[in-house]
Amino acid sequence: xxxxxxxxxxxGAVVLGLxxxxxxxxxxxxxxxxxxxxxxxxxxxxxxxxxxTSEEFIATGAEFGVxxxxxxxxxxxxxxxxxxxxxxxxxxxxxxxxxxxxxGAILALVLGWGPVAALAMAGVTYATxxxxxxxVLSDLGWIGNRETPVVLSLxxxxxxxxxxxxxxxxxxxxxxxxxxxxxxxxxxxAAVSVVLLVALRYGRxxxxxxxxxxxxxxVLKVVGLALLVAGLAQQLQVSAAVGAFLVGIAVSxxxxxxxxxxxxxxxxxxxxIFFVFFGLQTDPTKILPAAGLAAGLALVSMVTKLVTGGYAxxxxxxxxxxxxxxxxxxxxxxxxxxxxAGLAVAAGAHPDLGAxxxxxxxxxxxxxPLAARLVQPLLTRIASRA
Amino acid sequence: MDVxxxxxxxxxxxxxxxxxxxxxxxxVSHRTGRRDLVIYDPDDPDRACETVKLNDEExxxxxxxxxxxxxxxxxxALHREVEGLVSLxxxxxxxxxxxGRPMGEAQxxxxxxxxxxAVVRAGRVFASPAPDFVLAGDDVVVVVGSEDxxxxxxxxxxxx
Numbered sequence: 105x106x107x108x109x110x111x112x113x114x115x116g117a118v119v120l121g122l123x124x125x126x127x128x129x130x131x132x133x134x135x136x137x138x139x140x141x142x143x144x145x146x147x148x149x150x151x152x153x154x155x156x157t158s159e160e161f162i163a164t165g166a167e168f169g170v171x172x173x174x175x176x177x178x179x180x181x182x183x184x185x186x187x188x189x190x191x192x193x194x195x196x197x198x199x200x201x202x203x204x205x206x207x208g209a210i211l212a213l214v215l216g217w218g219p220v221a222a223l224a225m226a227g228v229t230y231a232t233x234x235x236x237x238x239x240v241l242s243d244l245g246w247i248g249n250r251e252t253p254v255v256l257s258l259x260x261x262x263x264x265x266x267x268x269x270x271x272x273x274x275x276x277x278x279x280x281x282x283x284x285x286x287x288x289x290x291x292x293x294a295a296v297s298v299v300l301l302v303a304l305r306y307g308r309x310x311x312x313x314x315x316x317x318x319x320x321x322x323v324l325k326v327v328g329l330a331l332l333v334a335g336l337a338q339q340l341q342v343s344a345a346v347g348a349f350l351v352g353i354a355v356s357x358x359x360x361x362x363x364x365x366x367x368x369x370x371x372x373x374x375x376x377i378f379f380v381f382f383g384l385q386t387d388p389t390k391i392l393p394a395a396g397l398a399a400g401l402a403l404v405s406m407v408t409k410l411v412t413g414g415y416a417x418x419x420x421x422x423x424x425x426x427x428x429x430x431x432x433x434x435x436x437x438x439x440x441x442x443x444x445a446g447l448a449v450a451a452g453a454h455p456d457l458g459a460x461x462x463x464x465x466x467x468x469x470x471x472x473p474l475a476a477r478l479v480q481p482l483l484t485r486i487a488s489r490a
Numbered sequence: 491m492d493v494x495x496x497x498x499x500x501x502x503x504x505x506x507x508x509x510x511x512x513x514x515x516x517x518v519s520h521r522t523g524r525r526d527l528v529i530y531d532p533d534d535p536d537r538a539c540e541t542v543k544l545n546d547e548e549x550x551x552x553x554x555x556x557x558x559x560x561x562x563x564x565x566x567a568l569h570r571e572v573e574g575l576v577s578l579x580x581x582x583x584x585x586x587x588x589x590g591r592p593m594g595e596a597q598x599x600x601x602x603x604x605x606x607x608a609v610v611r612a613g614r615v616f617a618s619p620a621p622d623f624v625l626a627g628d629d630v631v632v633v634v635g636s637e638d639x640x641x642x643x644x645x646x647x648x649x650x
Contacts, residue, residue, distance in 0.1 A: 180500040189499055238500065248504065248518050248528030248538030253496045260499045361521060426536030480537075487533055 107157055114158040118147060122376045133243075133477065135236045137438050138470045140376050141462055144383015145391065155384070162381050169378030170446075171348040172371040173439055175330045177234065178352015179360045179367075181260060183303035186353065189260040196254070196416035197261030200434075203408040205230040211401055217454045220276050224448035227269055228461050229405045233438030234259040236469060240433060240476045251417045251426035255433045258416055266440060267296045267350070270343040273444065277451035278341060292342045299350040311359045319366050326355065326363045327370075345443060375439065382442050382462065385449055390459035398463035406468070406475075409434040425483045432479045436472030441465050504528075525549040577632060578640040579610075580647060584627030587650040594621025602642040604635025 121143055122136075129136035147155050155162070190197075208229030212222035237259060241247050271292035275285040302310070314329065316322045330351045337347030355363060413431030422430065445461030448454075496504045498518065506516030506528070514530035516538075523546055531539035544552065582589060588596050598606055609616045609623065610630040616623065625631070633643045 185497060185499045188497065234500075245538060245541045247498070247501060248516060248526055248530075248541050250506075250530075250536040253498055253504070256499045256501065422536050423534065425534045429537075483534070 111158045111161060114155050115161060118143070118155070118158070118162070118380060119373070119376075122380065126376075134473055135233075135239065135436065135438065135469050136376075137233075137236065137379055137442075138466045140379035141383045141442075141466055141469075144380035145386060145388040145462070146383075147380065148384035148386065148388065159384060162377055162384065165374055165377040166381035166446075167344075167378075169371075169374035169376075169381075170345050170443055171330060171334050172327075172367060173235075173375050173378070173443070174345045174349040175326070175352045176364055176367055176371050177263060178349040179355060179364045181263070181353055182356035182360070183300050183307070183353055186260060186264055187300065187304070189257045190264065193254075193257040193261055193416070196258060196412070196419060197265070199415055200258055200262065200412045201230060201265060203412050204405060207401055207404045207408060211397070212454075212457075215456075217457070221448065221454040221457055223273055223276055224444055224453050224457060225461075227266075227273060227444040228437070228441045228464065229401065229408075231262050231266065231437065231440040231444070232259060232409065232434045233436045233440060233469065233472075234263060236436035236438045236473060237433055240436065240473045243473075244476060244480070246429065246433065246476075249426065249429065251413075251420070251422045251430040252433075254416045254420045254422065255413065255430050258412070258434065262440075263349070264296075267346050268292060270346050270444075270447075271341070273447060274341055274343040277447060277453060280341065284341075288341045291340055292346060295337070295342060295346075295350060299354050303354040303356060307354065307356055310354050311357060314355060314363075315359050319362070322359075322363060323366050323370075326351075326367065343447075378446075379439075379442060382446050382449075382458075385446075386458045386462045390456065391463050394456065394459040394463045398460055398467060401460075401464055402467040402471070405437075406435050406471075425487065428479060428483060429476075432472075432476045435468060435475060437465050437468040506530075527552070574636060575634060576637050576640050577607075577634045578644065580631045580633060580644050582625055582627060582629045582631060582647055586625075586627070586647050588625050588647055589627045590624065592622045592624055593619060596646060598633070598643055598646065602635065602639045602646060604633045604639035604643045606631055606643075607634050608632040 122140060125139040125143060126136045129139050205226035206229075208225035208227070209222045212225040213219075217225070237255065241249075241252060241255070246252055268289070271288050272285070275288040280288065314322065314325045316325065330348045333351050334344035334347040337350075338344040352360075410428070410431035413429075413434045414427040417427040417430035441461065442465055445458060445465075448461075449458040491507055493505050493507045496506075498504055502518065502520045504516055504518045506514060508514045513532065514535055516528040516530070518526040518528060518541075520526070525544040525548075527542040527544060528538045529540040531537040593606065593609075598604060606619060607617070608631075609619050609625070610632065611626065611628075631643075631647065633640050635643070
């Protein structure tokens with residue numbers, strides 16, 4: 105009884121605190137993710153206000169948050185878009201992958217963290233935060249811009265790459281042998297292909313099963329299905345997150361819109377808990393020593409994203425100002441990078457990886473949207489001077 | 491005039507074109523039903539300098555003011571409700587054998603099973619045209635039917 109009271113007090117204080125931080129972020133016009141991470145750092149071991157009993161509860165909430173993040177991400181896309189995006193943007197997508205996975209991987213190798221940590225760090229620097237970028241595009245009125253489809257296609261490509269990358273990472277983190285790892289990857293690839301095929305050909309059967317005029321039934325069915333598939337995927341060592349993502353892709357059309365709207369508040373709550381949990385796991389005393397390194401890495405990977413965006417936009421026939429905007433829009437890192445780092449930390453890839461990834465995402469999640477906000481006045485001034 | 495269509499993954503569709511005077515305008519159709527009217531910056535043709543958000547009602551009002559065929563939008567809604575029903579907008583080329591002849595002579599419904607529900611001419615909509623309605627080049631005929639039958643109507647108007 106006494107424990108429940110403390111749990112509620114702690115958990116309530118954390119969530120309320122996040123709400124206040126979110127309001128602050130909204131006022132300043134930045135993404136709340138860096139503030140959530142900082143809150144997690146403050147509540148964690150070695151922080152200013154360590155939690156006593158609710159950490160376990162928050163850990164489970166965080167896992168659920170990852171599932172919901174990936175499920176709602178999958179809901180945003182339908183299979184047709186994914187396939188056409190893969191066909192049309194494979195080259196720009198590969199440039200994105202090579203240029204942006206390299207900084208993290210090279211840094212980890214130079215530091216002597218070993219190949220598994222290098223793979224994790226490659227993911228940390230590679231993935232742009234589709235959540236933050238989508239918000240930046242809509243906040244700044246860039247959705248109508250002609251370079252925006254280029255940016256969105258790259259995001260889609262990255263998200264699909266994750267469906268292959270996460271199983272590979274999970275397998276390597278689990279220390280599976282080459283054969284077992286290869287089997288896992290094959291299972292993941294097969295699952296992705298089957299889901300795309302099923303969604304393209306037989307999507308209406310899934311919709312007929314999940315669909316309900318009652319929003320309560322719809323939420324229960326979608327979440328239940330996602331958790332079930334996520335559990336199954338985890339059992340097959342394919343990563344629970346990928347399972348949830350695939351469920352999101354398979355559900356499309358108006359049903360996906362309804363589900364997305366219904367799940368959004370749930371996702372917001374548990375995703376915030378996830379960011380706090382990552383902060384909790386990270387020792388704040390390690391953040392400052394890692395800050396210099398993280399800043400350097402952030403700088404390098406900002407340049408590589410700018411190059412990527414510029415290259416992809418130029419291929420689409422976009423003029424110079426649009427190319428800069430495309431690059432800037434790709435800078436923010438956020439939820440995926442933390443998901444990847446979270447997996448690596450949980451598996452004990454390297455003791456310093458969590459702090460480096462946290463500092464890195466803190467910098468880019470905060471600076472990315474800010475840079476996007478500042479770039480247009482700058483571009484206009486340059487254009488008027490020329 | 492070329493209207494360019496671009497898919498915005500996760501958002502919807504964008505249509506855009508350049509006017510004769512050199513201004514580029516577009517419409518972003520969000521999946522949620524929201525429409526954005528977008529006007530591009532003349533100095534930076536890739537940038538949307540003005541974005542006007544429109545809900546369903548406002549978009550309809552604008553369409554009506556501009557005189558474009560709203561009927562097609564209504565047909566698309568119908569199309570979503572009835573599975574297997576296709577509505578098709580067929581431009582009638584000036585070389586079509588039916589130009590200048592009453593529509594009844596094509597015997598569309600008897601020969602294909604599809605129905606002509608409207609003709610759009612220079613932005614004006616003639617709903618439920620009678621068999622004596624005379625077709626002209628550059629008319630757009632709106633047909634409703636199964637996928638095969640509407641395709642058959644396209645062949646019929648192209649080659650008789």
